[in-house]
Amino acid sequence: MARMKFLCDADRCIECNACVTACKNEHEVPWGINRRRVVTINDGKPGERSVSMACMHCTDAPCAAVCPVDAFYTTADAVVLHSKDICIGCGYCFYACPFGAPQYPKVGNFGSRGKMDKCTFCAGGPEADNSKEEYEKYGANRLAEGKLPLCAEMCSTKSLLAGDGDIIAQIYKARVIRRGYGSGAWGWQTAYSETIAT
Amino acid sequence: MTGLLTRVRFVAGALALAFIVAMAAPVSAQQPASVNPTASAVQEQQLLKELNKIQGRGTIPDVKSYVLEHPAGQEWQHFHTVTLKWIGAVAIIGTLGLLVIFYLVRGSVRIERGRSGIKIVRFTGFERFVHWMTAVCFVVMALSGLNITFGRALLLPLLAPETFTAISELAKYFHNYLSFPFTLGVVLILFMWIAGNIPNSVDVEWVKRGGGIVGHDHPPAYRFNAGQKAIFWIQVLGGTAMVMSGYVLIFPFYGTGVAGMELAEMVHGIVAMLYIATMLGHIYIGSLGMEGAFEAMGEGTVDLNWAKEHHSLWLEEEAVRGSGEVPREAMTRPAE
Numbered sequence: 001m002a003r004m005k006f007l008c009d010a011d012r013c014i015e016c017n018a019c020v021t022a023c024k025n026e027h028e029v030p031w032g033i034n035r036r037r038v039v040t041i042n043d044g045k046p047g048e049r050s051v052s053m054a055c056m057h058c059t060d061a062p063c064a065a066v067c068p069v070d071a072f073y074t075t076a077d078a079v080v081l082h083s084k085d086i087c088i089g090c091g092y093c094f095y096a097c098p099f100g101a102p103q104y105p106k107v108g109n110f111g112s113r114g115k116m117d118k119c120t121f122c123a124g125g126p127e128a129d130n131s132k133e134e135y136e137k138y139g140a141n142r143l144a145e146g147k148l149p150l151c152a153e154m155c156s157t158k159s160l161l162a163g164d165g166d167i168i169a170q171i172y173k174a175r176v177i178r179r180g181y182g183s184g185a186w187g188w189q190t191a192y193s194e195t196i197a198t
Numbered sequence: 199m200t201g202l203l204t205r206v207r208f209v210a211g212a213l214a215l216a217f218i219v220a221m222a223a224p225v226s227a228q229q230p231a232s233v234n235p236t237a238s239a240v241q242e243q244q245l246l247k248e249l250n251k252i253q254g255r256g257t258i259p260d261v262k263s264y265v266l267e268h269p270a271g272q273e274w275q276h277f278h279t280v281t282l283k284w285i286g287a288v289a290i291i292g293t294l295g296l297l298v299i300f301y302l303v304r305g306s307v308r309i310e311r312g313r314s315g316i317k318i319v320r321f322t323g324f325e326r327f328v329h330w331m332t333a334v335c336f337v338v339m340a341l342s343g344l345n346i347t348f349g350r351a352l353l354l355p356l357l358a359p360e361t362f363t364a365i366s367e368l369a370k371y372f373h374n375y376l377s378f379p380f381t382l383g384v385v386l387i388l389f390m391w392i393a394g395n396i397p398n399s400v401d402v403e404w405v406k407r408g409g410g411i412v413g414h415d416h417p418p419a420y421r422f423n424a425g426q427k428a429i430f431w432i433q434v435l436g437g438t439a440m441v442m443s444g445y446v447l448i449f450p451f452y453g454t455g456v457a458g459m460e461l462a463e464m465v466h467g468i469v470a471m472l473y474i475a476t477m478l479g480h481i482y483i484g485s486l487g488m489e490g491a492f493e494a495m496g497e498g499t500v501d502l503n504w505a506k507e508h509h510s511l512w513l514e515e516e517a518v519r520g521s522g523e524v525p526r527e528a529m530t531r532p533a534e
Contacts, residue, residue: 011239017257034258039266041254047239051254053266062275068346069363070354086359088367090346091450095460096275098268104450112374113450183239190269 002164003078004121005192006152007172008052010183012159015040015050019151019160023054026122026150027139033103035119036151049183052151052160055080055101055119056191063093063102071116077143079121084137089113098190121162122149169196242267251457262451274460278347282467286347289475297482307488309504310414317499318516325390326498332383335376340474342369347467377444384437387430394421395430400511421512429480436473439465 015038023029023036036054057080064072064080071086072093091113093102104113124141127134134141142150152162161168169185173196176182185196245252252266321329345353345366354362401424407417409425417423422430446454446462454462485492490504505513 015257020258032260034260034263037256037258037260037263039252039254039256039264041240041245041252041266043255049240051266062272066275066278068350069366070350070359071363086363088363088370090370091447091459092278092346092463094450095456095463096271096278098271100263100265100268100456112448181239184242186242187267189243190267190272 001076001078003166004057004163005165005168005188006054006056006121006149007161007168007185007188007196009159009161009172009175010049010051010186011179011181012157013038013050013052014157014159016156019052019155022150022154023119026142027120029117029139030105033105033117035101035103035117051186052155053099053187054151055097055121056099056187057121058098058191059193062096062098066092066096068092073126075123077121077123079123079143081120081123081125081138082116082118083126084115084117085126087115089115099187122147165192172196262455265456268456270457270460274463277464278467282347282464282471283351285468286344286471286474289471290478293475293478297478297487301482301486304412306486307411309490309501310507311503313490313504314502316502318502318505318513319498320494320500320505321498323498326495328383328386328390329495331379332387335380335383336477338376339373339380340470340477342373343470344474345369374448377441377448380437381441384434384441387437388434391422391430392434395427397424397427400424401427416507416510418510419508419512420515421509423509425483429476432473432476436469436476439469440473443469 017038020034020036020038024034027035029035036052038050038052040048040050042048057078059078061072061074061080063082064070064074067082067087068090069086069088071082071084071088072080073082074080089104089107089112091102091104093116094100094104101118103117105115105117106112107114120138120141122140122142124130124134124144125138127137129144130141140150142148147153149162152160161171172182172185188195242252246267246269250270251268254264254266256264346369349362349366353365357365398420400418400420404417404419404424407415409423410416411425443462443466447459447466450459483491484495490501494500502513
């Protein structure tokens with residue numbers, strides 16, 4: 001089985017936000033929830049870089065460790081998923097997450113949180129693959145159809161890579177060798193306790 | 199005249215052109231043959247080392263999403279999954295253990311002279327209402343809060359996951375909504391009882407004699423003894439800390455970011471565990487631990503002999519004030 005990972009090549013990202021839009025559309029993510037976002041560092045200064053960020057599907061995921069109701073599970077592809085039937089919307093996974101991935105719909109009074117929503121690596125949830133229930137709660141399950149996450153698939157500069165961690169690491173390494181520079185695999189050290197040596 | 203002006207203008211124009219060319223030439227000469235875009239590029243590990251988080255600018259309205267990386271969450275994770283559990287287990291199980299040992303060794307503190315049958319008012323209806331409103335909120339919030347920390351380890355293995363979620367979600371709503379009457383209770387308790395809870399010299403004597411908890415000593419005390427004063431201040435200060443840190447968590451991202459909420463959760467967790475442990479002691483001495491104590495807050499009255507033994511100075515005050523509740527004969531015999 002592959003170990004699925006995301007990799008954003010910050011030297012290629014042009015901050016077009018197509019990944020953000022594709023994700024919202026593919027999964028019909030409601031207003032106010034962003035499973036993926038693009039953050040620009042050093043905006044307008046020398047050395048500016050943009051990074052597309054979502055759930056990194058960490059090894060030993062912090063969200064799963066702190067969840068008071070054990071709502072998380074890891075698939076055979078090492079994708080970190082959760083059950084909205086189990087989640088109580090306490091917000092602890094947001095405190096623990098290094099990437100700000102968990103999102104909560106505002107329901108009821110004083111901003112109290114609804115069931116958590118986050119990037120599923122286009123792998124749905126615990127319901128039957130591509131069932132109506134699964135789509136309504138988690139969005140499309142592209143992995144079950146043999147496809148990779150849409151954000152990366154349609155990235156215009158192929159900055160965002162998604163797939164088997166070893167393969168995307170090789171692709172990135174080859175790029176860095178060819179062009180002679182690279183600002184590294186953002187978030188990998190934090191998420192996977194490893195980075196890509198270039 | 200016109201010819202001269204034209205010539206001057208021509209010379210000035212030529213000079214200006216020469217100046218621009220002269221200035222521009224060194225600039226183009228400095229342009230490197232190949233560009234190294236990473237020469238000044240930001241480096242992830244360097245940014246993390248400097249700030250322990252990486253923040254930038256985004257294009258969506260959600261400002262908190264502009265934080266790209268925040269690895270401090272992992273330290274909070276360790277606190278929540280390991281440290282807080284130890285603090286809670288030691289404080290709560292330790293206190294319960296001590297109370298059990300104390301009960302087995304000392305037993306219940308009896309009214310030594312027996313009941314006189316004469317009742318005097320200790321707490322008014324309003325005082326009792328405030329006490330029990332706060333107490334009910336406290337117990338529900340303590341249990342629902344402990345469920346968040348210990349439920350997954352202790353309760354989840356015994357229940358179906360859906361059942362545990364249903365209970366926990368309901369508990370979350372109770373925890374959130376009961377915070378409002380609890381806050382009111384903390385404020386009312388402060389104003390209602392602060393007058394009797396200012397430490398004074400009698401407390402020093404009371405503490406020196408161990409409050410008479412061990413043995414059969416009965417050090418004098420006004421309306422509240424030093425032990426009760428300690429409970430009062432723990433209630434007011436601990437309650438305030440709980441309320442303030444709790445509202446940071448209940449209103450996410452109103453005035454604080456994720457780091458502030460992590461800190462608030464740590465304060466909320468640590469204070470909660472110590473607060474619960476303290477209240478276990480309070481509940482014990484107000485029920486099992488002392489004969490005649492529960493009725494003070496239950497019915498609002500205490501037996502005259504109970505008052506003589508535990509709050510002699512308060513009884514004198516009440517008699518002097520001439521409240522009809524304290525019979526004259528109570529003073530004919532010295533309190534202690």
